[in-house]
Amino acid sequence: GQQLNQSPQSMFIQEGEDVSMNCTSSSIFNTWLWYKQDPGEGPVLLIALYKAGELTSNGRLTAQFGTTRKDSFLNISASIPSDVGIYFCAGQFRGGSQGNLIFGKGTKLSVKP
Amino acid sequence: EPEVTQTPSHQVTQMGQEVILRCVPISNHLYFYWYRQILGQKVEFLVSFYNNEISEKSEIFDDQFSVERPDGSNFTLKIRSTKLEDSAMYFCAVVEGGGPYNEQFFGPGTRLTVL
DSSP, rough: OOEEEEEEEEEEEETTOEEEEEEEEESOSSSEEEEEEOOOOOOOOEEOOTTOEEEETTEEEEEEEEETTEEEEEEEOOGGGGGGGEEEEEEEEEHHHHGOEEEEEOEEEEEEE | OOOEEEOOOOEOOOTTTOOOEEEETTTTTTEEEEEOOOOTOOOEEEEEEEETTTEEEOTOOOEEEEEEOOOGEEEEEESSSSSGOOOOEEEEEEETSSSOTTEEEEEOOEEEOOO
């Protein structure tokens, strides 16, 4: 089946640093979504991207939909301790009832105060 | 962001037993999904549900699994005869009617432990 390659697998950074993570795929997606998951909880939607080349921000988070539609990155600026968690990218071919998400394996972010 | 509630939060069962996991809908939820996440691994799609029928299902969703939403009530995932490898977090996800149909919002999950 389709696979997303998400990197890095984990990151240990100092508070205040910027973070970048990305996902690549051999398949073309119509939508890219980025989620954050805290331990024992469900994924929380951070950003949704709909068009190739689209750059979208949500506070300190910025994500881009790659022009080839096969990749996406997420940047977090000026990290804070509550940014700790696992970040997942997810690709989607269609929306609605046919819109099952294909997830990456996640990037585990640790922030040292 | 729509609120998605799941019950129970944690279910412990013996191998071979049937379990029913519930997703509590709100009236304007349009599309429903079940995903699972084995501990430490990525989230995997199981099934999508729209207009009271299955739209799409993955290879994981075999004959041991079923979903239903009787009379517009809770959206349920039933595992007929649980196996040890069914131990995982199970997440319900929804798409809101009138919202972007690509954006899925996840519930807090049910942790299923099969002994």
